[in-house]
Amino acid sequence: MWRRKGKRLELERLATLAGEASAEAASRMEGGPRPEEDSQSEQAGEHRAPVTPDLTAAAFFDVDNTMMMGxxxxxFARGLAARNYFTTSDLAGFAWKQAKYRIGGKESKDNVSSSREQALSFVAGRSVEELNAVGEEIYDELMADKIWSGTRALAQMHLDAGQRVWLVTATPVELAAIIARRLGLTGALGTVAETVDxxxxxxxxxxxxxxxxxxHAVRALAAREGLNLKRCTAYSDSQNDIPMLSVTGKAVAINPDSALRDIARERQWEIRDFRTGRKAAKIGVPSVLGAGALAGAVAAGVAFRKR
Incomplete structure (x- = not known):
């Protein structure tokens, strides 16, 4: 019993540390274009009127299957494989392992711990500048056309109200920041990888x-930015994000999995589903990769580096 309690406390400590590191990175990176500065709107000939900032309210959007399909x-891993960071067979292997885990839920605690320790090891020794440049290219190639227009419109609604909007994702914070900037959002909370020089x-x-x-990340960022979480809104597709959805005054289930849909109905949370018919079926397979995909990407990278 004491051993289990000790593991729970350690996991909570790591989660808290991850949240605080992400909030610090988000505050440091903040400064993306505001609604009136949105380059996409300018290219489309739209001119948004300046808005009055609402400094204590904000919105937090999960990325995978909430803001983006898949x-x-x-x-990102597909793009890295195309650039020989690792092989396509590695990519297929980790995709299958993660799909099997997400469906069956039979990954051991030791495997989870190992994945945590090895996460992002496939970029060890590479510079942040290099990965940022690659991330920009991969966004254009593989992500830009996968943004849910309905979710994007919800984010714009908050921006038009003068509120700040952050993405919240297990994706590396540098990649998350690229996505946020391209969408004209305030910034992003993401997984922070250690860097030296x-x-x-x-x-x-x-x-x-x-x-x-x-x-933890949302709370830490709110403290840094002076946000009133009761006036904030969180959006997600997954039951895994119930802790985040429960932190804010308003929660919205976007393209929810069955468990989140049930909880949203029970708690009277708003539900938005932008999937229809065949499109919803297609999203099913990528969705099983969402929460555990980063750890899966690690396995592929480690396999490549060991070879």
Missing amino acids: ASIFH GVYTGKLVGDLLHGRAKA
Whole structure:
């Protein structure tokens, strides 16, 4: 019993550390275009009127299957495989392992711990500048056309109300920040990888930004930014994000999995579903990769590096 309690406390410590590191990174990176500065709107000939800032209210959006179709880290891994960071067979292997785990839920605690320790090791020794440049390219190639227009419109609604909007995702914070900037959002909370002199060490700061870690990140950012969480809104598709959804005054289930849909109905949370028919079926397979995909990507990278 004491051993189990000790593990729970350690997981909570790592989740807290991950959340605080993510909030610090988000505050440091904040400064993306505001609604009136949105380059996409300018290119389309739209001119938004300046808005009065609402400094104590904000919105937090999960990424995978909420803001974007499928798992962002999976799209990122595809792009890295195309650039020989690891092989396509590795990519297929980790996709299958993660799908099997997410469906069956039979991954051991030891495997989870191992994945946590090895996360992002496939970029060890590479510079942040290099990965940022690659991330920009991969966004254009594989992600830009996978944004849910309905979710994007909800984010714009908050921006038009003068509120700040952050993405919250297990995806590496640098990639999350690219997605946020391209969408004209305020910034992003994501998994923080340790760096020394601008080079990745292959270790995480704390844990993956997943589950309770997301809730810690939102609280930490709210404290830094002076937000009133009761006036904030959180959006997600997954039951794994219930801790984050429960932190804010309003929660919205977007394209929810069955468990989240049930809980949303029970708690009278708003439900928005932008999937229809065949499209919803297609989203099913990528969705099983969402929360655990980062750890899966790690396995592929480690396999490549060991070869």
